[in-house]
Amino acid sequence: MSSLRILLRALAVAGLSAALLAPASVARAEPTPAELTKQIEKSSTELERIVESYNKLNEGIKANKAAAAMLQAKIGPLQAQAERSQADVGLLAVTAYKTGGMRTARALLEPGGSATLPERLGALDQLSRQRQATINGFTESQRQLIDQKTRLDATLARQAAQAKQLAAGKKKIEADLAKLYQLRRQAYGRATEAPTRSTSSAPNISGSAGVAVRYAYGAIGKPYVYGADGPDGYDCSGLTLAAWRAAGKSLPHNAAMQWDATARISRSSLQPGDLVFYDGLGHVSLYVGGGQIIDAPSAGRNVLKRDMNIMPIQGYGRVR
Structure with missing residues (x-):
């Protein structure tokens, strides 16, 4: 067999091997951040x-x-x-x-x-x-x-x-x-965020809404815990429940049920203490003014204050 023919066969085998090995290499690739x-x-x-x-x-x-x-x-x-x-x-x-x-x-x-x-x-x-x-x-x-x-x-x-x-x-x-x-x-590098102490000062709001807002500020930095309504951890509806419970009002421990228990208001009517409900009624937060909410985001994270437009909003509720 000529040297050229041997070389061509070797190249063909090498190419086939590379084709067979390539998918396995891709499958083993680690996901990006x-x-x-x-x-x-x-x-x-x-x-x-x-x-x-x-x-x-x-x-x-x-x-x-x-x-x-x-x-x-x-x-x-x-x-x-x-x-x-x-x-x-x-x-x-x-x-x-x-x-x-x-x-x-x-x-x-x-x-x-x-x-x-x-x-x-x-x-x-x-x-x-x-x-x-x-x-x-x-x-x-x-x-x-x-x-x-x-x-x-x-x-x-x-x-x-x-x-x-x-x-x-x-x-x-x-x-x-x-x-x-x-x-x-x-x-x-870790499953959950480290708990932190709140450094934000609650705005001066009068009445029961002010009590609810101050409670929510005090919960900042505490961990998300499913099914919990405080004082050491909260899920989303557990936090809104606990904030308004501190103000003497009763809410059920479920976002969709809190939607039914509150009065519908428009975005332009929002006041601190009102509830913000998100698409599908799977999440709820407490409005604290200035376009900001306090909520218990999800497992592994801590209660925080952030912009209310975190996901599509379904509507707004005022505690009766």
Whole structure:
């Protein structure tokens, strides 16, 4: 074989080897800082929506527990009332048996005595009404008791189902958090930001809105903690809840439910203490004036003050 032919064959083999090896080299390439940041932002947004769903489920469990407690409180008196009614009906049955059932009625209708026939018929009608009222009372007491017990059983069944969902939701959040923290370690060298102390001074705002704003300023630098409403950590709706709780107002621990619980206002009407809701109602923040908000951003980060245009805004709410 000529030297030229050997050289050409060697070059062809080398080219094929390079083509086969190239994809493997690309696949092993580490993501760039920009790619890592993009992954972190996407994962953080998805995780926050899951956390808010988890919070909503928690709110549902709280409501069901309160409803179950109310139903339990109603059932006790209803049980006693049903038992009294049952005893009254039982007494009627015993009396009827001992007197032969219609003996009293016959005695009222038989001639003799000072009462006229209309008076006797009236007495008989009254006796019949009293007995029917006793029977009706027993029936109504039993119906109410059965109705409340049925409601309680349904409420407790919902609670059990929600508890299972809550456990599954927590498991998913913990798994997603582990992945997110790994991405943050790759990008920033640590899973979470170091907690810091707030150095910003709250503006002088009067009334309950001022109390809420000052609370939010005091939370700056504290870590995002899913499902938390302070004082050591917060998620987004947990921070707005805690700020307004300090001002004596009650909000549910869920961004979408806070949207329903607040009055709609326009952007031009925004005042410190109002809530800013973002697209999809997966995030909420507290407006503090000057186009700025304070919010608990996402897992791995701390509460901070920043421009309110962090993502598309869905609307604004004023705490009633």
